[in-house]
Amino acid sequence: MVANIHEVARRAGVSLGTVSHVLNHPELVAETTRQRVLRVINEIGFVRNGSARQLRIGTTQTIGLIVLDVSNPFFTEVAHGAEAAASEHGYLVILCNSGNSPDKEAHYLDALAEQRVAGMLIVPSVAYAPQSLRRETPVVLLDRLSKDANCCSVSVDDVAGGEMAGKHLLDAGHQRIAYLHGPFTNAQYIDRLEGLRHAVAQAGHDPNTVIVPLAAAADNAQAGGASVAAFCQIPDRPTAIFCGNDYLAVGVMHALAECGMVVPRDVALIGYDDIDLAAMFAVPLSTIRQPKYELGYAATELLLDEITQKEAHTHRQIVFRPELIVRESSRWHR
């Protein structure tokens, strides 16, 4: 087995309390003994046992992060931001992938609680039940606004994003707009639609006649492409498509090209997310950018505040504002 603090103490000829002090309160031990102990530690490759330490201390330097899909670049960027913030404060991040399954989510919630993580960042699945967490572990909700303000949350204003996209298309003169969305189990698609309706109403039009909702089977490029057939069938066909997600938009762009339609001349297109290749498509894609990295970073800072301040901490709801990115795909051509 790997050496422990007793062994170090024995070899350095000091008591085990002293070794501990060298590790945790170096100012309490004389320079020469400190050096001696450190030398022994290096010699025998002693590594402090985190479990024992945590048991004694009562807290860990670890935070859990549960996301819906690790292979989705959106969550990945969020994780990147979280990891950066955590690492700055000496915390480790345990990344868990719920795959949007309430079972897996619950399982990870338990596992993290058992690990006594200092806090959790949770991108809630469809069926997230906060009451299942009766522990006092600090939690920050990610990518969803916490309605009851009994915990912090960091999200992006999807209604505003939908509104931006809508206003942009209306300003360009479009009178009919298709809204292509993924499954409505994902609340964001609903919010973006609501934003779009706002924009239309604000411009003095009737959302019900201007907007044509169109559901894709999933939220990937394939499903986006498949929806183009339905789009072409629409009577009084819209001149613009607002896609709830960039992947849908890519699929749409691809399928439109195959139908011989030219973006943006025949159909204008705007996506959502600003994935990193959005500017690189056949026609560079207009989109709504979300501050993904910042989302994860801010959430972690909030969590760490709650962890360190305890009582003094007050819950906050941070809502980021997305940003309209105009590229070729939505420039108005007469």
Next chain:
Amino acid sequence: MVANIHEVARRAGVSLGTVSHVLNHPELVAETTRQRVLRVINEIGFVRNGSARQLRIGTTQTIGLIVLDVSNPFFTEVAHGAEAAASEHGYLVILCNSGNSPDKEAHYLDALAEQRVAGMLIVPSVAYAPQSLRRETPVVLLDRLSKDANCCSVSVDDVAGGEMAGKHLLDAGHQRIAYLHGPFTNAQYIDRLEGLRHAVAQAGHDPNTVIVPLAAAADNAQAGGASVAAFCQIPDRPTAIFCGNDYLAVGVMHALAECGMVVPRDVALIGYDDIDLAAMFAVPLSTIRQPKYELGYAATELLLDEITQKEAHTHRQIVFRPELIVRESSRWHR
């Protein structure tokens, strides 16, 4: 503080050993007491303290994964596979992002050792020094072949990938091929070039006259696009470009279009990685697919084998073979 096993024992009117048995060896305790204990556990929301457990047991159910860049979809898919395999065996994954910095890498190595993770999956940074790990923690090297076989490794045969791409282009009749690569600090770009040279030699040509290496400033789309200017300057310009990575290829495709060149008529293009949007570009991108998810999955299985079998385990080097995906961007047009 949150309840402990004593409290459960007290409330259930049993000894603390019995509670522990309910948790770990239910077959040793009578059904009625088992139920009683479980009820109390639910009532007061008892969650076992993982640190104490690990301290006593001497081992954790956690594995560490260190990748070079969490925002890169390649590593993300690898992580996805690793997480899936780990989760199947009840292990948690701690994800760490070294950012290819030896410092951060060393820091995480230490932190994971202190956490007493059961094992580590490491995508080694430029300066990975195995001897810095003098612990007996099992390690599996990811995405790099371990030369000295003193640990397991799982990688993809980059030489074979380069060869496939080369053979494909040669078969299509190309006599001059540009090889656009990212920084050579990344060994994979070297291996892919070597594979390309093999293919050329095998076809009976001189690699030095057929192949024109071209270095991009980074391995992203922007750098790829920027390299097109240099490509256009090449005397006796190649009719095909083999990009060491799909992002480079996207940038190239974009920039070529701006120069008025048509892919594949004027220039054939093949990338590497098969990122998920590769099929969706203006011209669908031919590429070399790597089994990313499988890479992570296999590595984790190897690691878990080493963890559970201990002595009985023998180190293995798994090398996956990549796959040629032919799409429009490299179809030969006369």
Next chain:
DNA sequence: CCTCACAAATGAAACGTTTCACATCGGCAT
């Protein structure tokens, strides 16, 4: 009625830390 076997429950010891109350010691002021 005694023994035996077996199932069920017990509680002390141990895991490796950190912390805290205490001991030691030399020097310095009185």
Next chain:
DNA sequence: ATGCCGATGTGAAACGTTTCATTTGTGAGG
């Protein structure tokens, strides 16, 4: 010489589990 102080070092106790040697209880077999 005495007392006190600060700097340094000490070691027992505690953190919450699991495990193991033991005890207790119970019914069967003789």
